[in-house]
Amino acid sequence: MADMHVDCFDMINPFVIASSPATRGADNVIKSSSCKPGAITMRNFGHGMGGGGFFYPSFDAVVKGQPAFHSHAVGKQCPDNIASLDEYCEEVKRARRDMYPDTKLWASVGHYHDIEKYTDWKKRWVTEAKEVVNAGADAIELHFNTPGVATASDRQFNYYQLVESCTKMIKEAVPGTPVMVKLAVEDIDCLTSIRRAVAAGADAVGPTARWKAFYFDLDWQTTQPRPGSGYGGTQACPIVCFEVADARSRGITIPMYAGGGVFSYDQALRYIMAGSEMVQLGALACSGGIKQCARLMKQCSDWMDQNGYSSVKELQGAALKLFNMEDSFAKERQNKLGEAYRLRRVDQEKCIGCGRCEDVCWYKGIALDGKKAQKTDNCIGCGYCFQVCPTKALEVDAAGILKSAFEEK
Structure with missing residues (x-):
C-alpha cells in the first residue's frame, strides 16, 4: 500500500480539508476529521453561516468525475453563533481534543473584509493568531484567496505588499508555528505572490482557484448562484497545475498545498504530480460531503498502488518532466x-x-x-x-x- 505520509509537516496524508462551512466550529471540524485527512483548516472567526452551494450540471457529475463547476447559491445566511474570540478559541480547544488525533488542525486567521471594516485589523489578526495557537492550533493559515480579494482589495492596497507584510507580521507574532499562506490566482501574478510570501518567511503556500463570476441561466430569474460569488470547478485544474509547475521550475522549493475544483481523484493527483505536496478539498467537503472526500482519498491511494507509485513523495512533481521539456x-x-x-x-x-x-x-x-x-x-x-x-x-x-x-x- 502506498505511503501517503507528507514529511514536511508530518501529515498522515496530503489532503487538507479547506476553510469552509465544513470546518466552521468544533462540531464541523470533528465531523470532517472522520475521513482522516492530513489536516483541517478551521474556518475564520466571524465568517458567518449558511449560504449553500451549487454544482453545475449536477452533483451526480461530480460523483462520476465529470466536468463541473461550483458556486455559492442563494440559501439563507446568518451571523455566526460564535460571538467572541474567546468562544472561538474554546471551539479550537474542543476540536483539537475530540477530532481524529492524527489529523493536524490549522486555523484560518483574518478575513480581507477586516481591512475594509476595522482600522485596527492588524492588531486583531495578531491577537487571533496568538490566541488560536495557545488554544492548540498546529498551524496558522492566512486566507488571501477569498473570491475577489485581488480585485476588491487592490482598490485600497497592493495585494503583493499585503501578502508579504501580513505573512511577516504573523510569523513574528507566533514564532515556531507554521504559517500557511493561501493565495489567489485571480487577477494577479501568482508567482509574484509566492515569491513575496517566501520572502516573508511563509512555511507553505496554497495557490487556489476561486473567482468572481457571473453565471446565469437563459431564464435568468431562475438562476441559483449569487452574482459575483465564489466560482470554481474542474476547469481550474490546468490553471493551478500551471502555477504550481511554473513556480517549481523557477526555483520555488517551499511546500505547497494547491487547491480549487478538486472534485475527483484524478484532479488531486494532478496537483501533486505538478509539484504540490498537498491538496485542498474545499467545495467537495462543504457541498459534497465528507464521505466523498474519503472516497477520493481512497481512490488516490488505490491508483498509486495500481500504477507503481510507492509514496506521495515519489509521485510529487512527476509531471515536471513534461512541463520542462526542451x-x-x-x-x-x-x-x-x-x-x-x-x-x-x-x-x-x-x-x-x-x-x-x-x-x-x-x-x-x-x-x-x-x-x-x-x-x-x-x-x-x-x-x-x-x-x-x-x-x-x-x-x-x-x-x-x-x-x-x-x-x-
Whole structure:
C-alpha cells in the first residue's frame, strides 16, 4: 500500500480539508476529521453561516468525475453563533481534543473584509493568531484567496505588499508555528505572490482557484448562484497545475498545498504530480460531503498502488518532466505524432461519409470520393480530421506514440 505520509509537516496524508462551512466550529471540524485527512483548516472567526452551494450540471457529475463547476447559491445566511474570540478559541480547544488525533488542525486567521471594516485589523489578526495557537492550533493559515480579494482589495492596497507584510507580521507574532499562506490566482501574478510570501518567511503556500463570476441561466430569474460569488470547478485544474509547475521550475522549493475544483481523484493527483505536496478539498467537503472526500482519498491511494507509485513523495512533481521539456524534444515528439497522422489512411469500412474530416481540413489533405473520405498527397499530418471522426475511421494510438518518445529519449 502506498505511503501517503507528507514529511514536511508530518501529515498522515496530503489532503487538507479547506476553510469552509465544513470546518466552521468544533462540531464541523470533528465531523470532517472522520475521513482522516492530513489536516483541517478551521474556518475564520466571524465568517458567518449558511449560504449553500451549487454544482453545475449536477452533483451526480461530480460523483462520476465529470466536468463541473461550483458556486455559492442563494440559501439563507446568518451571523455566526460564535460571538467572541474567546468562544472561538474554546471551539479550537474542543476540536483539537475530540477530532481524529492524527489529523493536524490549522486555523484560518483574518478575513480581507477586516481591512475594509476595522482600522485596527492588524492588531486583531495578531491577537487571533496568538490566541488560536495557545488554544492548540498546529498551524496558522492566512486566507488571501477569498473570491475577489485581488480585485476588491487592490482598490485600497497592493495585494503583493499585503501578502508579504501580513505573512511577516504573523510569523513574528507566533514564532515556531507554521504559517500557511493561501493565495489567489485571480487577477494577479501568482508567482509574484509566492515569491513575496517566501520572502516573508511563509512555511507553505496554497495557490487556489476561486473567482468572481457571473453565471446565469437563459431564464435568468431562475438562476441559483449569487452574482459575483465564489466560482470554481474542474476547469481550474490546468490553471493551478500551471502555477504550481511554473513556480517549481523557477526555483520555488517551499511546500505547497494547491487547491480549487478538486472534485475527483484524478484532479488531486494532478496537483501533486505538478509539484504540490498537498491538496485542498474545499467545495467537495462543504457541498459534497465528507464521505466523498474519503472516497477520493481512497481512490488516490488505490491508483498509486495500481500504477507503481510507492509514496506521495515519489509521485510529487512527476509531471515536471513534461512541463520542462526542451524545445527540440517537444518538437520531435510533436512531429512523431504528426507523421503518424499523415501516414494513416482512412479505414473505408468504418467511414460513413459524414464529411466532418473534409470540413476541418485546411490543406486539401482529405476529400470525399463518392461517399467515402480519402487522404490526398496534400495531407501534412496536422491531426484536425482525427479529432472529429465519429467512427474512428481515422485513428492512431496517439498516447502510445507520445509515450514512446519519452521511452526512446
